[in-house]
Amino acid sequence: xxxxxxxxxxxxxxxxxxxxxxMVLAIGFxxxxxxxxxxxxxxxxxxxxxxxxxxxxxxxxDMWGPKGRGPNSTDNExxxxxxxxxxxxxxxxxxxxxxxxxxxxxPSVVPxxxxxxxxxxxxxxxxxxxxxxxDVPFLYGNGxxxxxxxxxxxxxxxxxxxxxxLFGGVNSVGRTVSxxxxxxxxxxxxxxxxPQPRFYDxxxxxxxxxxxxxxxxxxxxxxAMGMPNDGNTNCSEIPAQSGFVGLQQSSCIWIAYMVQLxxxxxxxAYRSWLDGYAKDQQTAGRFGWAPNNRLRDVPAFLDHEQVVxxxxxxxxxxxxxxxxxxxxxxxxxxxxxxxxxxSEIGVRRALGAPRGAIYAQFLTEAxxxxxxxxxxxxxxxxxxxxxVSWVLPKDIASxxxxxxxxxxxxxxxxxxxxxxxxxxxxxxxxxxxxAWQLKSN
Amino acid sequence: MSLQIKPILIALRRHKxxxxxxxxxxxxxxxxxxxxxxxxxxxxANMSDVxxxxxxxxxxxxxxxxxxQSTQQVDAQVRADxxxxxxxxxxxxxxxxxxxxxxxxxxxxxxxxxxxxxxPTTDSAVYTGDEHLLDTLGVHLIAGRNFHPDEVVELGTQxxxxxxxxxxxxxxxxRLFPDGSALGKSFYAMGATPSTIIGIVxxxxxxxxxxxxxxxxxxxxxxxxxxDDARGIFYIVRAKPGQLxxxxxxxxxxxxxxxxxxxxxxxxxxxDYAEIRHKAxxxxxxxxxxxxxxxxxxxAITAAGIVGLTSFWVxxxxKQIGVRRALGATRGDILNYxxxxxxxxxxxxxxxxxxxxxxxxLWMVTQFETAxxxxxxxxxxxxxxxxxxxxxxxxxxxxxxxxxxxxxxxSV
Numbered sequence: 129x130x131x132x133x134x135x136x137x138x139x140x141x142x143x144x145x146x147x148x149x150x151m152v153l154a155i156g157f158x159x160x161x162x163x164x165x166x167x168x169x170x171x172x173x174x175x176x177x178x179x180x181x182x183x184x185x186x187x188x189x190d191m192w193g194p195k196g197r198g199p200n201s202t203d204n205e206x207x208x209x210x211x212x213x214x215x216x217x218x219x220x221x222x223x224x225x226x227x228x229x230x231x232x233x234x235p236s237v238v239p240x241x242x243x244x245x246x247x248x249x250x251x252x253x254x255x256x257x258x259x260x261x262x263d264v265p266f267l268y269g270n271g272x273x274x275x276x277x278x279x280x281x282x283x284x285x286x287x288x289x290x291x292x293x294l295f296g297g298v299n300s301v302g303r304t305v306s307x308x309x310x311x312x313x314x315x316x317x318x319x320x321x322x323p324q325p326r327f328y329d330x331x332x333x334x335x336x337x338x339x340x341x342x343x344x345x346x347x348x349x350x351x352a353m354g355m356p357n358d359g360n361t362n363c364s365e366i367p368a369q370s371g372f373v374g375l376q377q378s379s380c381i382w383i384a385y386m387v388q389l390x391x392x393x394x395x396x397a398y399r400s401w402l403d404g405y406a407k408d409q410q411t412a413g414r415f416g417w418a419p420n421n422r423l424r425d426v427p428a429f430l431d432h433e434q435v436v437x438x439x440x441x442x443x444x445x446x447x448x449x450x451x452x453x454x455x456x457x458x459x460x461x462x463x464x465x466x467x468x469x470x471s472e473i474g475v476r477r478a479l480g481a482p483r484g485a486i487y488a489q490f491l492t493e494a495x496x497x498x499x500x501x502x503x504x505x506x507x508x509x510x511x512x513x514x515x516v517s518w519v520l521p522k523d524i525a526s527x528x529x530x531x532x533x534x535x536x537x538x539x540x541x542x543x544x545x546x547x548x549x550x551x552x553x554x555x556x557x558x559x560x561x562x563a564w565q566l567k568s569n
Numbered sequence: 570m571s572l573q574i575k576p577i578l579i580a581l582r583r584h585k586x587x588x589x590x591x592x593x594x595x596x597x598x599x600x601x602x603x604x605x606x607x608x609x610x611x612x613x614a615n616m617s618d619v620x621x622x623x624x625x626x627x628x629x630x631x632x633x634x635x636x637x638q639s640t641q642q643v644d645a646q647v648r649a650d651x652x653x654x655x656x657x658x659x660x661x662x663x664x665x666x667x668x669x670x671x672x673x674x675x676x677x678x679x680x681x682x683x684x685x686x687x688x689p690t691t692d693s694a695v696y697t698g699d700e701h702l703l704d705t706l707g708v709h710l711i712a713g714r715n716f717h718p719d720e721v722v723e724l725g726t727q728x729x730x731x732x733x734x735x736x737x738x739x740x741x742x743x744r745l746f747p748d749g750s751a752l753g754k755s756f757y758a759m760g761a762t763p764s765t766i767i768g769i770v771x772x773x774x775x776x777x778x779x780x781x782x783x784x785x786x787x788x789x790x791x792x793x794x795x796x797d798d799a800r801g802i803f804y805i806v807r808a809k810p811g812q813l814x815x816x817x818x819x820x821x822x823x824x825x826x827x828x829x830x831x832x833x834x835x836x837x838x839x840x841d842y843a844e845i846r847h848k849a850x851x852x853x854x855x856x857x858x859x860x861x862x863x864x865x866x867x868x869a870i871t872a873a874g875i876v877g878l879t880s881f882w883v884x885x886x887x888k889q890i891g892v893r894r895a896l897g898a899t900r901g902d903i904l905n906y907x908x909x910x911x912x913x914x915x916x917x918x919x920x921x922x923x924x925x926x927x928x929x930x931l932w933m934v935t936q937f938e939t940a941x942x943x944x945x946x947x948x949x950x951x952x953x954x955x956x957x958x959x960x961x962x963x964x965x966x967x968x969x970x971x972x973x974x975x976x977x978x979x980s981v
Contacts, residue, residue, distance in 0.1 A: 147877050154870045161863060195687050234800065236832065246635035248832045309636050354637075356726055356800055366760045371729035438780075438937040439856050442608070448861050449601040453594055457874040460590035464881035484601045519855035556586065 130492070136165070137493035138175065140469070144257070147465065148497065151458050153502025156508055158454030159445040159542045163505065164512030167534055171527035172336065176323040180263065181426040184327075185224075185387050185395070187402055188215050188421035191379050191409075197291040206420050207362065208433065210559030211383040221256065223401050224387035226261035229347055230254040231383050232332040232359035237343070238306040239294060243489045249290060250358065251330065251343035253350035259285070260317075261388045262328060267291075269301035269316035272346060276315075280302065280352050285344040291317045307343065308355060324527055325435045327426050329384040330509045332359030335435035336523040357382045366447050403545045449543075455549040463553035466490055473557055474565025486558040494545055494550025502542025509538050573902075579908045584882065588914055591878055595918025595954055598871045600925035603950040604933070605860040607942050610859075611889065612853040618786075620670040620774040621738075623707025623798075624660070624842035626808045628817050629669050631839075632824065633801035633832040640725035643797040646828060647891075651701075652805060653823045659812035659818070664705040666803040667697045667724070667796035668776045670789075671842075671849040675776035677785075678758040680745065686757075693741050693758065694775035694789035697796050698722060698805075703736070703770065705807045711960060713752050714769035716793040724794040731760035732792045739771035742788035758790065778849045780938065813841060868957060875961035885967040891967055891976025900970040907966035908959060915958040918949045926950065 190206035191214055196203075210218075215229040230252045238246045258264070259271030267355040268291075272283045284305055291300055291314075305313045318341075325335035345355070356372045359382060366379035369520050375382065389395045399421070408420030424432055464474075473486060510530060517525035581588050632650070634643065647665055654663035668675035676696075679689035683720065696702070700719040703710055716734070726728055737755075742751035757762035773789045775782050796802050804824075809817035821833050840848075847854075883890075890903055930942035 151872050152876055154874070157866050161866070165859075167856075208599075235632070246637075246832060247832070248633050248834070358800065361727070365622075366729040366731065367727075369728075370725060374729065375727050396571070396645050396967065399910065402768055437852070438701045439852055442937060443856070443859055446601060446605060446860065447596065450867055453601070453867055454870055456590055456594045456597065457870055460587055460594065460874060461877050463587055463590065464878050468881060468885060519858050521851040521855065552586065569859070 129488070131490040133489045134496070136489055137496045140465070140493060141496065144465070146463060148500075151401070151461055152504055153548045154454040154457050155498060155542055155546055156504030158451035159505035159538055160508030161514055162444075162451045163509040163534060163538045164516060164528075165440075165444040165447040166537075167509075167513050167530070168516060168524065169436070169440050169532075171529065172325070172524055174324075175427060176325055176327045177262065180388075181327070183388055184391055184426045185389055185398070185423050186396070186426070186429040187218065187385055187387060188337060188422040188424070189402065189406060190417065191415065192364040192417065204420065205432075206422060207381045208361075209277070209362070210383040210385050211379050211381050212383060213379075215383040216387055217405065218385060218387075221401070221405070223398055226257040226391055227385070227387040228255040228258035228261060229383050229385050230258060230327060230329060231344075231347070231350075231357045233345070233350060233355050234358035235308045235343065237290070237294070238309065240306070247293075247374045249342035250339055251341050251345070251354065253345050253347045255347050256297055257446060258328075258344070258386075261386065262323075265319035265321055267317045267319040268299040269314070272315050277346050279461060281346060282310065282312045282317045282349065282350040283318040283346065284316060286314055287318045287342045288320060289340055289342055292341040305343075307345065308353065310353065312345065324544045325430060327430060328386050329359070330430065330433045330435060333379075335430075335433065336527065338523045338526060351376070351436065359385070359519055378446040379472050395423065396458070440524070451545065455545055458546060459549040459552060462490075462494060462497075462550050463556060466553045466557040467560075469557070470560045471565045473560045474562040477560065477562040483558045486560075487554055490554040490557050491547055491550055494554065495547050497550075498543040498546025499539070501546060502539040504543050505538050506535055509534070571897060573906060573909065574913070577906065578914060581771070581910065581961055587835075587878060587882075588970070591875060592918035592921065593960065594871055594874055595915055595919075596925055598949075599919055599950050599954050600929055602864050602867055602954075603922075603926040603942065603946050604929055605864045606950070607685050607866075607930070607946050608939075609857045609860045610938065610946075612850075612857040613706060614973050615778065615951075616850045616855045616857075618774060618778075619772055620846070621706065621708045621770065622670055622774075622842060623807060624846065626810060626813055627706065628808070628820075628839060628841040628901050629845065630804040630806065630815065630820060630824070631801065631837070632804055634799060635832055637700035637799055637829040640723055640728075640797050640799070643799060643802075644795065645722050647795060647797055647802060650804065650824055650827055651699075653827050654806055654820060655701075657819050657823055659814060659816035659941075661805045661809045662701050663804055664698045664702040665795050666702065666805050667794075667798070668697070669803060669805055669845070670706075670774040670776060671775040671778060671845050673849055673854030674777065677777075680741070680790075681757045681759075682745070684757050684761055684763075691744050691788060693737070694777070694785075694787045696773075696789060696791045697794035698791055699793065699795055702791060702805070703768075705805050706773075707769045707807060708773050709979040710736075711769055711771045713766070715768060721793040721795055723797045725797055726799040729760070730792075730794060731758065731762045733766060734767045734793060735760070735764040736768035736770060736791040737766050738773040738787055738789045739769050741790060742766065742769050742790060764790075764792070766803070775784070786836075809974040813877075817841065829974075871954075872957050872961040875911065875958055876965060879911065879962050879965040880968070883907070883965045883972075887972050887976050888979070890972040891979075893973060895974035895977040903970040903972070904966050907962055907969055911917055911958050911962040912965075914957065915955045916935045919954055922954070923947050923951060941956075 136366050186207045189528040192207055207395050233253050234250045236246045237249050256272050256274050256277050267288050271478050276283050300314045303460040305314055354372050361380050361382045365378035367374045389398055402421040404418045513530045514530050518530050623684055651663050677694045678692050680691050693910050700716045700718050703715050742761050745756055751766050755765045757763055775789050933939045
């Protein structure tokens with residue numbers, strides 16, 4: 129029976145090729161626009177570490193007070209990064225299972241081959257717990273130890289890419305790399321690791337980054353060597369003293385912080401510890417205001433930082449609007465098309481076809497238009513995703529991917545949406561009174 | 570010509586669903602296109618912001634130091650570099666900087682009128698440079714004077730210096746001193762000591778172009794500082810007219826001849842202002858293009874939908890048209906009938922659409938902090954969609970008007 133309906137549908141569609149083409153085009157464009165913007169939205173709103181994001185938290189402490197909020201500020205949000213004093217206090221207290229303060233660095237690396245130019249790399253100064261906390265994959269070796277942290281050891285973890293450049297891709301663990309003119313022993317080489325968004329340091333990366341993290345060194349080593357921070361520095365007042373040391377003594381924020389807390393009890397314990405800490409600071413006279421802390425997990429912090437650009441959301445909404453208009457358009461055309469065949473329906477019904485048969489026939493026809501629109505939509509989505517870099521900033525555009533699930537979704541949305549659009553016209557067609565149709569003929 | 574509204578309305582009642590669907594489509598199209606056009610307008614306005622820079626001739630070199638040096642060492646190198654750059658045949662002037670207009674983001678300070686003020690008055694982008702900066706950028710000094718060479722001091726890595734003098738943009742001057750008396754007055758930019766305004770330039774764009782900057786657009790100040798940061802420095806260079814390409818080729822060679830212990834990225838270490846502007850407005854341009862494409866597709870689909878549906882209705886009513894023609898209706902009457910019918914549906918659609926457009930915009934204002942939709946957009950959209958509907962219905966209506974009276978005598 130289904131084959132018969134297919135044949136009927138094909139015949140009907142062929143009878144008015146212009147109209148069929150119009151419906152297919154409308155569905156194709158509508159679906160493609162939605163799917164292209166969806167691919168971008170999906171890429172930027174995804175969870176960068178889904179297996180663990182609910183256990184990773186970003187603590188925020190209000191070290192600025194109301195004065196630091198700036199003009200036109202209406203909320204009472206504490207700063208979104210940390211100053212050196214508070215970050216160190218949190219590290220010393222060591223209240224989480226794993227934790228790390230971190231700051232962005234941009235040191236020069238001098239290749240062993242003296243004929244080559246020094247190169248500028250970017251990376252982070254972190255604590256040893258950074259690597260196990262974020263499940264960072266290693267190609268060779270491992271992270272450094274807690275002893276290396278406290279002894280300010282000259283050790284480094286480098287990216288696979290930098291390893292290719294400096295050591296030709298061989299296992300370089302134990303070899304020496306020259307960072308800012310000092311020798312560091314390589315203890316680990318990263319496997320491919322480029323989480324987007326850069327959830328561990330949103331404040332300095334703005335979320336998405338086309339760059340690669342090439343080098344990690346121990347936090348306290350970097351501080352001791354005076355390796356300046358290369359990320360954002362935000363101050364509520366000018367530091368009393370100059371230089372990187374002055375920055376460490378100031379209330380300026382430039383350090384990102386992440387802590388792993390495995391269960392609700394740990395979270396609430398950490399929260400009350402933070403409040404106690406802020407209260408102590410208030411008592412000591414450092415904070416002239418009541419504790420105002422936040423402890424957000426990674427998804428909540430990404431949301432708070434508005435990592436998903438509002439442009440991406442607006443684009444998706446507008447594209448969905450386009451799809452809806454296309455469906456309304458298709459519904460209107462299907463309605464006209466189906467009702468025009470009232471006499472045909474009348475004959476079928478008079479010959480004994482039940483309403484269900486009419487439904488099957490016309491929904492098959494709608495579904496076929498959806499399928500054809502979906503195939504066109506697949507092509508256009510392919511074109512759309514490929515040319516998205518032409519329209520969007522590079523750091524975001526490069527994240528949009530064409531994969532099987534997107535293609536399957538494209539077809540599914542096209543067929544389901546068109547069938548839905550065909551529901552009302554089909555309902556109307558099934559209500560056609562056979563007697564009336566036969567009489568008028 | 571009499572408008573035959575009543576019979577049309579009666580006829581439309583027989584096509585209730587179709588009528589509603591077309592009207593709904595027109596309404597949705599209007600709502601979306603109005604908001605899309607409004608977004609396009611805003612983005613184009615952003616993109617045409619003037620920077621104040623002589624963009625045709627200025628380029629920026631991002632110079633990073635390869636070895637850790639003291640501030641004195643960096644300063645000596647910076648002075649030598651600038652001397653070398655200024656001596657190049659194709660170069661008019663060069664200046665050291667910690668940032669530049671349209672950079673994308675950079676240094677900004679809160680500004681207050683008194684040192685102990687709790688709520689800042691406003692925010693200003695902060696530029697640093699020497700006495701060559703104004704000429705290098707090509708910004709216009711509209712009042713006061715430029716820096717003297719002896720006012721320029723070294724600014725080491727993360728050093729906090731509040732110079733006693735500053736040059737500010739007219740926008741910032743007017744924001745701080747609305748009566749126009751800014752010259753010679755002082756302000757505080759997050760320090761305990763004031764800076765006195767010695768010069769006013771107009772315009773001078775901020776580094777940032779994002780939404781955060783909008784409330785402070787055009788507010789910037791220049792401090793007489795040479796950014797001897799151990800990490801790196803920007804050299805802003807202004808080529809002589811017509812010699813931009815040559816100067817951009819020669820500049821890095823001259824710098825490497827000074828010292829090899831520096832890094833200038835071969836890919837984006839040197840950018841002219843065309844590139845800087847292109848990058849700064851990447852997302853604005855992308856959004857404008859995307860909204861443009863979607864609007865065109867929407868309008869095309871709606872127009873095609875009207876053509877399709879009206880054609881159907883014409884086909885369906887050939888007999889009735891024939892009867893009307895046989896009873897004396899002219900071709901014009903028939904044409905008129907379909908045009909009026911479309912106009913009525915269109916009016917219904919745009920009424921709903923206008924409300925929807927404003928509703929969507931109000932919702933976007935709360936969600937995405939966009940601006941309020943101006944009513945001219947709605948009005949323009951209404952007229953445009955009604956005209957689009959009339960244009961779309963014209964072909965089927967003409968076909969209807971050519972239906973011969975003989976059709977009345979034929980059975981279906």
